Amino acid sequence: MTLPTLQHRRATETDRETLLAMRKSCGWGTDRIDSYISEPSWVTYLFFRPTEDGKGEQPVGMGCLVFDIPGDPTMANREQGVIAITSLFVFPECRASGVGNQTFTMLEQLAIHEYGAKTLAVDTRAYEIPWASEGESSYLKKWYERRGYVEYRPPIRRYAQDNHPDCVDSPDKSVLLYACFLRKEVGKS
Ligand SMILES: CC(C)(COP(=O)(O)OP(=O)(O)OC[C@H]1O[C@@H](n2cnc3c(N)ncnc32)[C@H](O)[C@@H]1OP(=O)(O)O)[C@@H](O)C(=O)NCCC(=O)NCCS
Numbered sequence: 001m002t003l004p005t006l007q008h009r010r011a012t013e014t015d016r017e018t019l020l021a022m023r024k025s026c027g028w029g030t031d032r033i034d035s036y037i038s039e040p041s042w043v044t045y046l047f048f049r050p051t052e053d054g055k056g057e058q059p060v061g062m063g064c065l066v067f068d069i070p071g072d073p074t075m076a077n078r079e080q081g082v083i084a085i086t087s088l089f090v091f092p093e094c095r096a097s098g099v100g101n102q103t104f105t106m107l108e109q110l111a112i113h114e115y116g117a118k119t120l121a122v123d124t125r126a127y128e129i130p131w132a133s134e135g136e137s138s139y140l141k142k143w144y145e146r147r148g149y150v151e152y153r154p155p156i157r158r159y160a161q162d163n164h165p166d167c168v169d170s171p172d173k174s175v176l177l178y179a180c181f182l183r184k185e186v187g188k189s
Pocket of ligand 1: 090096099102125143
């Protein structure tokens with residue numbers, strides 16, 4: 001069966017529950033929801049397929065572009081054209097069939113062509129054992145590396161575990177998970 005083409009639009013206040021459901025289904029908490037909707041330095045996109053009757057939307061994923069992070073200008077900085085792609089979430093039932101790849105490629109194209117990015121930045125879980133302080137890179141880090149992203153600074157402890165399904169065996173739920181930081185040059189400076 002051929003699935004309808006993936007489409008995207010900017011998320012609005014009316015999408016709050018859908019965005020929250022995506023974030024929770026990926027194991028994370030509610031902390032960024034307000035930024036998704038109302039933070040002026042963020043643009044949030046909802047990715048969906050049209051329903052069979054063509055009148056509705058079946059949400060499959062989301063992602064954000066962030067244009068300024070004052071405390072972390074290497075990740076997002078309007079003046080230097082550094083845009084962060086964050087909160088890439090695909091509903092679990094929609095994964096492993098190319099949705100993540102398409103969604104991420106669309107976010108990259110939007111950042112470059114709509115917003116003039118010269119550098120793209122991402123952060124993700126550093127290690128395959130999520131609560132470890134070293135070891136094999138996470139599949140997420142490898143996923144970005146396969147798409148041309150290069151780690152540019154050392155990992156730091158950043159993410160709360162919440163009730164993340166990959167952390168059920170973690171011996172200490174209060175330990176923050178290591179984040180790693182990667183960038184890709186996409187334009188002339
Ligand atoms: C990362 C994510 C967006 C990928 O979405 P997806 O729809 O499954 O992506 P695709 O079908 O395009 O591709 C699947 C890819 O993930 C890899 N992958 C998925 N799960 C994996 C796992 N458990 N172990 C190893 N690789 C895995 C596949 O090898 C494939 O990689 P490739 O395209 O480079 O060959 C999705 O897994 C997700 O939403 N994860 C939870 C949220 C999250 O952690 N987001 C990243 C925030 S930084």
